[in-house]
Amino acid sequence: xxxxxxxxxxxxxxxxxxxxxxxxxxxxxxxxxxxxxxxxxxxxxxxxxxxxxxxxxxxxxxxxxxxxxxxxxxxxxxxxxxxxxxxxxxxxxxxxxxxxxxxxxxxxxxxxxxxxxxxxxxxxxxxxxxxxxxxxxxxxxxxxxxxxxxxxxxxxxxxxxxxxxxxxxxxxxxxxxxxxxxxxxxxxxxxxxxxxxxxxxxxxxxxxxxxxxxxxxxxxxxxxxxxxxxxxxxxxxxxxxxxxxxxxxxxxxxxxxxxxxxxxxxxxxxxxxxxxxxxxxxxxxxxxxxxxxxxxxxxxxxxxxxxxxxxxxxxxxxxxxxxxxxxxxxxxxxxxxxxxxxxxxxxxxxxxxxxxxx
Numbered sequence: 210x211x212x213x214x215x216x217x218x219x220x221x222x223x224x225x226x227x228x229x230x231x232x233x234x235x236x237x238x239x240x241x242x243x244x245x246x247x248x249x250x251x252x253x254x255x256x257x258x259x260x261x262x263x264x265x266x267x268x269x270x271x272x273x274x275x276x277x278x279x280x281x282x283x284x285x286x287x288x289x290x291x292x293x294x295x296x297x298x299x300x301x302x303x304x305x306x307x308x309x310x311x312x313x314x315x316x317x318x319x320x321x322x323x324x325x326x327x328x329x330x331x332x333x334x335x336x337x338x339x340x341x342x343x344x345x346x347x348x349x350x351x352x353x354x355x356x357x358x359x360x361x362x363x364x365x366x367x368x369x370x371x372x373x374x375x376x377x378x379x380x381x382x383x384x385x386x387x388x389x390x391x392x393x394x395x396x397x398x399x400x401x402x403x404x405x406x407x408x409x410x411x412x413x414x415x416x417x418x419x420x421x422x423x424x425x426x427x428x429x430x431x432x433x434x435x436x437x438x439x440x441x442x443x444x445x446x447x448x449x450x451x452x453x454x455x456x457x458x459x460x461x462x463x464x465x466x467x468x469x470x471x472x473x474x475x476x477x478x479x480x481x482x483x484x485x486x487x488x489x490x491x492x493x494x495x496x497x498x499x500x501x502x503x504x505x506x507x508x509x510x511x512x513x514x515x516x517x518x519x520x521x522x523x524x525x526x527x528x529x530x531x532x533x534x535x536x537x538x539x540x541x542x543x544x545x546x547x548x549x550x551x552x553x554x555x556x557x558x559x560x561x562x563x564x565x566x567x
């Protein structure tokens with residue numbers, strides 16, 4: 210458990226994953242005492258890094274877990290409520306790629322009900338504060354309507370909470386990764402309304418070089434400069450396109466091999482692939498969003514023309530170097546790629562509490 214200046218009370222965690230939100234909440238002063246996570250590798254990761262959990266991680270679908278079980282796991286007696294509820298319900302039905310499917314766009318994917326499981330636990334456990342994270346595509350409008358998002362907000366309101374929400378980019382809060390995510394924070398209506406933090410970082414690398422006083426984004430180079438790592442067996446990029454990486458400049462992608470970019474032997478048509486195809490990190494910029502399940506040619510790749518190593522991905526998410534992840538390499542990639550950067554989670558939790566108690 211990280212050292213904190215103030216113990217703000219018990220937190221319970223839903224859809225915990227590897228614990229990015231949890232680590233951030235603890236860095237902000239809470240103590241996560243109960244967690245629900247059905248993926249066994251992620252649950253093992255939680256137990257490895259949160260040894261103070263009151264009970265083992267509840268390894269079950271939230272659909273089968275009662276609020277009473279969660280409160281008991283946290284060591285709370287009848288009538289006691291947690292100080293904080295955190296969670297990021299799985300976002301598959303709201304991903305940018307899935308949004309365009311009509312049945313998902315209307316909120317009919319059965320996994321969308323996981324949002325309702327969060328509001329169920331919110332209603333039944335009555336925490337003093339809540340923090341919910343999700344993909345920003347949840348807020349996309351279809352014919353001026355956002356059915357799943359609007360239903361979620363109605364349920365939060367019906368539970369007796371007022372709230373603030375905003376899409377925050379992790380890079381604007383000191384995380385060396387450009388990662389936009391939706392955050393909703395709230396408190397009971399008879400308490401002050403929580404707010405989300407103002408951006409702490411911005412400005413370009415060029416401004417930093419010119420001596421501008423604005424706090425710049427933390428770059429991938431900043432994050433990795435002193436990190437010593439061992440090679441990984443699967444880091445080489447082979448196959449049909451792997452040999453193309455060395456010619457691509459840092460920060461660029463497959464578009465380097467197009468006529469529009471002046472390549473003498475164009476291999477791709479303009480905008481014929483996803484932006485992340487053969488995308489390389491630039492040491493003077495934050496990393497692009499790191500995905501949970503990237504394809505064989507989906508970046509970001511290291512500027513040394515290889516896949517990122519686990520310690521490097523941890524740095525780009527702001528997990529501590531000694532944070533241990535359990536599972537296969539693919540499982541670890543998924544756990545990290547689905548995580549909330551702990552530093553961003555910490556700043557959200559701190560702003561929520563400080564502003565609501567001032």
